[in-house]
Amino acid sequence: MSYYKMPILEDSGFVVVDNYDQSNDPTEWLDIEYVNWKSSGDTRFSPLASAYGDMECDGFWNHTPPKTDKDGVWVQKNVDIAPVLTRRAQEPNVNIGRCRVIELQPNTYADAIHNLHRDDNNRLNPEGTGWIVRAFFNLTDDPDAVMVLREDRDDPSTETRVPLPVGTQAIIDTQRLWHAVWHPNTSRPRYCLITSYESGPNLESWIEARNPITRVDSPDVPADELAESQRREAEKAAKAEAPKPEVMSEA
Ligand SMILES: [Fe+2]
Numbered sequence: 346m347s348y349y350k351m352p353i354l355e356d357s358g359f360v361v362v363d364n365y366d367q368s369n370d371p372t373e374w375l376d377i378e379y380v381n382w383k384s385s386g387d388t389r390f391s392p393l394a395s396a397y398g399d400m401e402c403d404g405f406w407n408h409t410p411p412k413t414d415k416d417g418v419w420v421q422k423n424v425d426i427a428p429v430l431t432r433r434a435q436e437p438n439v440n441i442g443r444c445r446v447i448e449l450q451p452n453t454y455a456d457a458i459h460n461l462h463r464d465d466n467n468r469l470n471p472e473g474t475g476w477i478v479r480a481f482f483n484l485t486d487d488p489d490a491v492m493v494l495r496e497d498r499d500d501p502s503t504e505t506r507v508p509l510p511v512g513t514q515a516i517i518d519t520q521r522l523w524h525a526v527w528h529p530n531t532s533r534p535r536y537c538l539i540t541s542y543e544s545g546p547n548l549e550s551w552i553e554a555r556n557p558i559t560r561v562d563s564p565d566v567p568a569d570e571l572a573e574s575q576r577r578e579a580e581k582a583a584k585a586e587a588p589k590p591e592v593m594s595e596a
Pocket residue numbers: 462463464519524
């Protein structure tokens with residue numbers, strides 16, 4: 346027994362669908378309540394759905410009783426402030442786990458590579474059910490921001506950089522792909538709605554109805570940004586290989 350995985354994600358691990366036109370939507374992400382919960386990079390989070398409906402963003406498995414990243418409970422205070430974002434998260438009509446807005450401060454390409462990580466979306470997820478993936482809906486217009494994705498964290502040739510202009514909608518298997526956002530050339534934070542969805546027919550229909558693509562052209566990384574990232578990665582690798590200092594016995 347294993348999980349149900351959507352065939353459309355087999356190719357690259359991600360799919361980008363039609364942009365959502367939010368020009369008439371209110372900027373609800375500026376009004377909701379953010380909590381102090383750290384992820385990779387300089388971030389803040391605002392929960393729309395959490396494990397048990399509290400104003401917090403911890404992994405569902407860190408609660409009592411622990412649960413997998415499904416059956417999120419709406420955080421009433423933020424849902425009341427952000428009905429449009431809530432409606433957008435509910436649009437595919439599938440089981441939702443965590444749902445929250447991330448605020449990310451500007452960073453460098455080297456920061457993004459440093460922040461690359463995979464999510465643990467399917468911890469405690471019962472086999473035979475749908476594989477949990479994440480949706481990323483970009484809320485601010487960040488024309489230079491990209492989602493950096495790698496199949497292999499240490500192999501830059503496996504990298505795709507997905508541009509994130511306003512309204513971008515992407516579904517990503519973030520347990521398969523290493524990922525982090527590079528948000529350069531601005532002093533403004535980037536906001537994005539991130540929702541955990543269970544894979545299934547309704548999500549596939551939602552994707553199919555929106556002209557999905559599983560390959561995109563990656564914008565170039567400027568040579569100086571690339572060089573700085575390579576320098577930091579080499580430094581990290583050298584540290585990892587350095588012999589550990591001998592521990593003196595207390596006896
Ligand atoms: Fe992540």
